[in-house]
């Protein structure tokens with residue numbers, strides 16, 4: 001708990017820029033509630049022990065101080081009752097704490113029954129969120145999204161976390177504990193919240209140049225809105241480009257532009273319902289419905305201002321970004337690519353930003 005508190009205060013700095021408070025004291029998550037009550041129990045015991053020990057200390061110092069005792073005090077060795085007390089009381093205290101801790105660990109790591117399953121993959125320096133299709137999920141096919149995890153409020157979310165390249169750690173402090181994302185390993189744990197809202201998450205294990213820029217958002221929607229989102233995401237087919245600009249952007253995205261030495265975006269990115277099926281970079285299917293860019297570095301208007309510089313040379317605006325630069329694309333082509341990816345939108349009712357009460 002001490003480590004968590006320390007790490008949380010370190011993260012408050014990066015939360016401020018997003019206008020959100022990262023807090024392990026957010027009581028809308030059952031994980032945080034259970035850890036809180038466990039901590040209160042231990043703190044109360046510590047206070048009682050502190051008062052007891054302080055009392056004994058001052059009592060002894062006062063009662064046996066030198067000016068009250070001129071004669072030589074009794075000389076003796078050993079006191080069985082005192083020794084039994086000194087061993088017995090700590091054993092009882094530690095046993096109580098062990099039972100409380102084991103109980104809390106069991107409560108906050110339940111066996112998923114009707115939880116919503118999401119596969120989370122950390123990569124330098126972004127997050128993939130994949131909803132495997134199943135009747136329990138309300139979908140039959142897999143849905144994926146990059147850097148924005150949409151969940152229903154009031155339901156346990158079973159996160160199975162892994163990594164592509166190096167070790168990362170998934171942590172949205174308001175929703176539950178952190179877990180390492182380790183290549184080749186899959187670990188399942190649960191997060192939850194009762195309260196719809198947007199929560200900040202961050203990679204919490206040093207993983208390279210843009211560790212601090214490896215953020216994500218958790219958008220917790222009321223159940224009905226979540227159901228609308230996931231149903232639309234499931235049946236989503238990217239809208240066909242309509243304007244001349246979008247069509248040029250579409251062509252560069254799918255085929256690249258040989259005259260400018262630009263490789264197709266589609267070899268690394270996926271757009272549901274188009275030939276683009278790359279899995280190297282974030283899924284772009286609902287890019288127009290997202291609110292963040294660069295794994296949560298920019299939001300809203302700031303995000304729009306950074307799309308073209310990002311495509312042109314992302315490592316110049318985010319250290320360590322692995323997307324190759326597109327320096328020779330003309331301003332027109334960059335604008336057209338932006339127009340195309342912004343046209344990739346979920347239908348209005350399913351666009352999750354703005355549906356948060």
Ligand code: CUA
Nearest residue numbers: 168203205207
């Ligand atoms: Cu990924 Cu730090």
